[in-house]
Amino acid sequence: MNYKMSILIRTDLKMGRGKMVAQGAHAAVGAVLESIKRNPEWLEQWETAGAAKIALRVDSIEELMQMVQKARSLGMTSFIVTDMGLTQVEPGTVTAAAIGPAPENLVDQVTGKLRLL
């Protein structure tokens, strides 16, 4: 079975690519640390198989939250990044999220129709 993590980045905010990289990294690290506590088996399988990640775009906070809620309802780890707003965005802005690591078919049930970032 293949495992992966989806990284969702909001494209409706005025974030440059450096900001996107930092926010995406924050999401991925958060999901990994959460997985250590909640789902270490999937984390280990994912790491062993190369730790596949894909960066996808969401166009609104609503779309991002829908994805996260669906992931949680399917038993997957997720992590939402809320930025402190020191640069580029307002304080408290949700900028990114990560879903997984989890079996690929499960992740695709949630994020399979999103476009590549």
Add this chain to the structure above:
Amino acid sequence: MNYKMSILIRTDLKMGRGKMVAQGAHAAVGAVLESIKRNPEWLEQWETAGAAKIALRVDSIEELMQMVQKARSLGMTSFIVTDMGLTQVEPGTVTAAAIGPAPENLVDQVTGKLRLL
């Protein structure tokens, strides 16, 4: 004391922003997992203080490797991302690296002069 992680992305390769986000996330996750084994104290301090991350540009493999070597010589964790080359770059290409988490003044000794991504 402040703590941070620097994420270095090569800009001399033909990577789109989605690829950069995925490679940066890979670097950050790798450095965190390595820190759990080698330097859990700095990792915990960094997390507690908000897990600051900054995305920086390097223009060549030589510049990236110099940064990583200097970081290691100063006792910091680092992680080099070598891409499988399924998309956008050749197999085995070093695309990104992470340095830290570590005390900010130590990280800045290595990456303080790099430009923002």
